[in-house]
Amino acid sequence: MNSELTSRALSFPRPRKALPFVVALALGVSVALPARASEPFPAYLAEKYEMPCVPACTLCHLTNEGGALSFRDGFVADLLQVANASGNTIEAGNPESMAPALALVESMAMDKDMDKVTDIDELKAGTDPGGSALLCDVPKYGCGASSVAPSYPTRFGALALAASVMLMLGLRRRR
Amino acid sequence: MTNGSSRRSVPTFCRIFAWVIPLILVLFAPSRADAYTWMIRHSYTGCGICHADPSGGEVLTAYGRAQSDLLLSMKWGKGESAEPSSASNFLGFVDLPPEVMLGGSTRLATTVKDGELRAFPMQMDLYGQFRFGDFFMGGNAGAARVAVGSPHARAAQVTTGQGKEFNMISRNHYLGLDLAEGSYTVRAGRLNLPFGIRIPEHTARVREVTRTDRESDQQHGLALAYNSETARGEIMAIAGNYQINPDKYRERGYSFFFELMALDRTAIGLSSLYTYAKTDRSSLEDNVARGAHGGFLRTAIGDPFALLLEMNLLTNSTTKLGYVGFMQGDYEIVQGLHALATLELVNQGLPKSQPDLAPSPGLGELQAGGWLSAAWFLFPHLDVRIDAIIRQEEPFMLLSQLHVYL
Numbered sequence: 001m002n003s004e005l006t007s008r009a010l011s012f013p014r015p016r017k018a019l020p021f022v023v024a025l026a027l028g029v030s031v032a033l034p035a036r037a038s039e040p041f042p043a044y045l046a047e048k049y050e051m052p053c054v055p056a057c058t059l060c061h062l063t064n065e066g067g068a069l070s071f072r073d074g075f076v077a078d079l080l081q082v083a084n085a086s087g088n089t090i091e092a093g094n095p096e097s098m099a100p101a102l103a104l105v106e107s108m109a110m111d112k113d114m115d116k117v118t119d120i121d122e123l124k125a126g127t128d129p130g131g132s133a134l135l136c137d138v139p140k141y142g143c144g145a146s147s148v149a150p151s152y153p154t155r156f157g158a159l160a161l162a163a164s165v166m167l168m169l170g171l172r173r174r175r
Numbered sequence: 176m177t178n179g180s181s182r183r184s185v186p187t188f189c190r191i192f193a194w195v196i197p198l199i200l201v202l203f204a205p206s207r208a209d210a211y212t213w214m215i216r217h218s219y220t221g222c223g224i225c226h227a228d229p230s231g232g233e234v235l236t237a238y239g240r241a242q243s244d245l246l247l248s249m250k251w252g253k254g255e256s257a258e259p260s261s262a263s264n265f266l267g268f269v270d271l272p273p274e275v276m277l278g279g280s281t282r283l284a285t286t287v288k289d290g291e292l293r294a295f296p297m298q299m300d301l302y303g304q305f306r307f308g309d310f311f312m313g314g315n316a317g318a319a320r321v322a323v324g325s326p327h328a329r330a331a332q333v334t335t336g337q338g339k340e341f342n343m344i345s346r347n348h349y350l351g352l353d354l355a356e357g358s359y360t361v362r363a364g365r366l367n368l369p370f371g372i373r374i375p376e377h378t379a380r381v382r383e384v385t386r387t388d389r390e391s392d393q394q395h396g397l398a399l400a401y402n403s404e405t406a407r408g409e410i411m412a413i414a415g416n417y418q419i420n421p422d423k424y425r426e427r428g429y430s431f432f433f434e435l436m437a438l439d440r441t442a443i444g445l446s447s448l449y450t451y452a453k454t455d456r457s458s459l460e461d462n463v464a465r466g467a468h469g470g471f472l473r474t475a476i477g478d479p480f481a482l483l484l485e486m487n488l489l490t491n492s493t494t495k496l497g498y499v500g501f502m503q504g505d506y507e508i509v510q511g512l513h514a515l516a517t518l519e520l521v522n523q524g525l526p527k528s529q530p531d532l533a534p535s536p537g538l539g540e541l542q543a544g545g546w547l548s549a550a551w552f553l554f555p556h557l558d559v560r561i562d563a564i565i566r567q568e569e570p571f572m573l574l575s576q577l578h579v580y581l
Contacts, residue, residue, distance in 0.1 A: 040322050040323060040324055042323060043322075043323055043339075054323045054324075054337075054338075056324060057324045058457075058458060058459045062458060062526055062529075062538070063458050070535075070537075070538060072529070073529055073531070073532070092289065092570075093289065093291070133459070138459070139329075139419050139420070139424045139456045140335070140337060140419070140420045140421070141329040141330065141332040141335070141337065141342075141418065141419060141420075142332040142333060142334050142335030142336070142337075142342065142418060142420075143332075143333050143334075143335070143417070143418060144335065144420065145332070145335040145337070145418075145419075145420045
């Protein structure tokens with residue numbers, strides 16, 4: 001092992017003197033203004049059209065990671081076409097900015113895959129406006145998630161609480 | 176479907192796991208979820224001496240905790256010491272027996288992107304490993320809350336919330352056996368995929384695109400690791416991620432790396448991964464066989480500088496050939512304070528299903544990116560890190576992290 005590096009420490013303030021500085025830095029780094037969380041586009045569409053599920057990002061993107069450069073030639077092509085034609089900008093992270101273009105797609109009864117069911121009606125039914133895929137046929141996460149109810153945050157909260165209590169008891173016993 | 180049938184269809188091991196592992200881990204539990212591959216500058220070529228995982232990451236051994244104090248943390252004016260301080264112990268004061276390795280990590284992060292400031296818990300994990308002679312068992316339990324469609328955390332969920340609520344996660348859980356005095360290690364369970372350089376930057380393109388990060392890309396399977404002074408490697412038969420349902424989304428195949436010590440502080444390696452899934456969980460395309468195959472290099476140039484390099488060819492039955500790689504230089508300004516520069520290159524290949532799609536950076540043509548980072552290991556249980564990340568055609572992002580570990 002190379003021990004030379006261990007002696008390269010420079011003369012820094014002792015921990016106690018440095019503590020206020022470190023705490024201030026830590027707070028500056030970790031504590032920020034309240035997050036202005038941007039609701040994702042799929043959730044916005046699901047709520048707006050009462051879709052049977054929140055669709056995967058692949059409704060519009062080539063992969064579930066999304067991104068401004070990976071659009072599919074599907075429903076999103078219709079959406080971007082009318083947005084561009086009408087001068088509406090769809091802003092990244094701002095699903096509300098889709099509303100004018102969505103209204104136009106609906107009023108024009110656009111039908112990307114020409115199956116005689118309009119794009120918006122397909123969204124409402126949970127089918128892909130740009131093809132034949134089922135939008136709700138997406139991976140489910142968690143043990144047994146294909147058959148268990150969608151979520152149980154209360155049960156998880158109880159588990160976390162029980163775990164915390166046991167941790168505290170365990171530490172007290174060690175002392 | 177009725178509740179009764181739902182309960183019956185949940186795999187028994189999952190139900191047991193959901194209760195037993197967190198209790199075990201909390202009773203005996205949590206270590207830092209890091210692997211610092213630039214430790215090669217200290218002639219540490221292998222990982223198993225400091226980490227419970229023979230290929231690096233997560234739980235620290237007692238020796239690893241000591242080296243964390245002696246070689247990683249800032250000295251604050253203290254002279255060289257051959258003995259680690261007691262502060263490097265679990266929770267700062269619990270001197271655990273060598274058979275028990277415990278740890279935990281909380282990582283608070285902020286991002287500034289497109290002028291928007293966000294703060295969020297990036298990691299809340301407990302870790303543990305317990306040894307009984309040559310046998311051992313270990314794992315991790317934590318909590319995560321991500322948006323629908325997020326590529327992060329979902330694949331490690333234990334609880335089944337599909338929305339933007341907190342879920343319990345487990346990135347690793349395994350049983351293992353050391354053979355030939357620890358030269359070989361067999362493990363079965365949910366494991367980090369043995370592939371490439373195990374860096375802590377889980378959003379690095381090279382880890383994201385190959386799906387080999389330690390954030391949630393682990394898979395269930397059986398792995399055999401080999402470690403010696405001149406070579407190390409690990410091969411894993413991937414049985415699929417049983418925390419993703421239904422079965423058609425599970426990838427099965429293999430993953431391995433093999434690394435040779437070329438010089439005292441230089442190692443070169445090869446890695447390869449190939450999986451098949453009936454439906455790809457990201458693109459939702461059917462019958463997807465994907466692979467990544469390439470080489471990597473770790474070397475120390477002088478005492479304070481370490482260089483990491485990895486380049487992989489990407490194969491995918493639904494896209495044209497692609498590639499992904501990175502080069503990272505780590506300069507230790509003084510012990511505990513690091514400056515890092517990273518270059519990323521990626522082209523995932525155009526999708527075959529859309530031949531008319533114009534190439535764009537990252538899809539059909541090169542996308543370059545760069546990171547400028549500073550990591551400061553303030554004390555044995557506390558470090559901070561700031562990354563300025565710029566990628567072609569993507570907004571600039573400033574990421575900061577405060578990391579506390581037990």
